[in-house]
Amino acid sequence: MSVSGSLVTVVIADDHPFFRDGVKRALDNSGHIQVVGEAGDGRQALEMIRAEQPVVALVDYQMPELNGIDVVHAVIRDHLPTRVILLSAFTDSAVVFKSLEEGAAGYLAKDTPRGEIVDAVLRVAKGQTVVPAELAGGLADQIRLRAKSNTPVLSDRERQVLAAFARGLSIPQTSAELFLGVATIKTYAQRLYEKLGVSDRAAAVAEAMRRGLID
Template sequence: MNRQISVVVVDDHPFFRDGLSRGLAASGRIRVLGEADDGRSGIAMITDLKPDVAVVDQQMPDLTGTDVVHAVIRDGLPTKVLLLSAVTDSVVVFDALREGAAGYVSKNSDRDAIIGAVERVSKGETVVPPELAGGLVAQIRAHAQPDAPALSERESQVLNGFARGLSIPQIAAELYIGASTVKTHAANLYQKLGVSDRAAAVAEGMRRRLIE
């Protein structure tokens, strides 16, 4: 049996916090160690319990979710922080990821999507809202870093196709190869970038200056 993912929930809205905790625990794959109702108590709880993942509301009075991320990184804590917010603005999301957030998910996401995001960030993956892939491009270009992995020619072509909004069948047609071959290159690409979907691949590819 796989070990449960330990989680702390930080949100200043009691109803949402309770519902989120119940939903995560009901999955059977996540163990909620505790709940905090503001950023300061959330940081204290994360420091004390050191959960695998902290699911943190971005918009809280006093300290924001990004402030919590900063404290976790500053103190060298092993916890990965997944931010939740009703607002998914590309500038806010990029700033949060730059601070060290493991992911950013809309509060409007369904339970399975949030559970999936928790599981993915616990494995070291980066999670971003798919609809923000294009909006993040300008932010990532402006702050790009050259720490790029070596991509094969095909992997680079697939990544650039994703950045142009092409589907796997469209990329296959453009490159005159089979869709299954494109899927294989995409899987290799995701592994090299440490992501698990197209949107995150585009975001990470732009950050590392891999997209033309």
């Protein structure tokens, strides 16, 4: 594991340079953390993690090339010592639970105050798991629900997107109907695919029908 003296080494991966810069400044200025690399997409992030083997990697949940979950899977598959914290604008409790279930060491909202991100990195470096405090109750609900059933828990918006797909609407058409941006619909669609274990709209509708989520 890469360590610089007593400093916790970190790689930051996000496709927005402005966000990366702000987080890097906060981590470097903490006096306890050293950022040893930055990446703008998932594939570059994984290459950097392999090369540097930082203690912690802060990885955007959605990035070009490989997404955050893909990076987590690769880190685990390759037996790398790095612990991955996922960052996202979306903090749906089901998505957070799934991320931890897949092997992430933590999950934070991208608007988390920089001081709290510093604290999260230090806690994860010590072997702890971090999630937004406001999701603690939601995660407990997810654990109880998943213990009772294998049926995924969908948010109201995810159900609206799924219903649109079931009517044969495309992502742009769904975007227009729900008055949401195409990128936002794509995000909800990706979350649906992950929860249902599929990779496209048709398969999502078929799997949702099989599980009784839609008629």
